[in-house]
Amino acid sequence: NAGVTQTPKFRVLKTGQSMTLLCAQDMNHEYMYWYRQDPGMGLRLIHYSVGEGTTAKGEVPDGYNVSRLKKQNFLLGLESAAPSQTSVYFCASRSVTTEQYFGPGTRLTVT
């Protein structure tokens, strides 16, 4: 099992550009999450999904959109990137009764 993978690992964007981060899990987990982590801080939940075709807002959803068209994939989109979105993005997944498993993260810089 690869677990939770994230693509890409690093990305530099200019203000106003768009991009999509991909999270994939091969553990057949129902729940998937997107977090961001700014320097020296804990993780903050952006959006999450409790199953294929469903998404919900977390603590800091503004400026992001998500989609869960397939159970194993959870996409995070930035339609118009801003410097405030410079961060490390982590994806996680879990089943109903297990802990969360995290991906390795994506480092995004918006200039």
Added chain:
Amino acid sequence: DAKTTQPTSMDCAEGRAANLPCNHSTISGNEYVYWYRQIHSQGPQYIIHGLKNNETNEMASLIITEDRKSSTLILPHATLRDTAVYYCIVNNYGQNFVFGPGTRLSVLP
């Protein structure tokens, strides 16, 4: 979900036990206590969780007080590789895990 309070940082000598405290005085009866750690800039790693009984696995032990208002994560023989930020989270298998700033543990040679 209940809020947790942890010390900002702690030091521990290599080979000694590291005891990391967590206060969760508003925990509900159906909420579990979870511990994760984050080494450098990697994704958080699950360590252990429990409801009210003490738990032990190959990584650590979790001691939960009888009133469940606080807990302690114990790394029995800390190594340099245990240097990380440790997060205490309470959750009832709900959707949202709330990660606070955690405790930065430094294991010193």
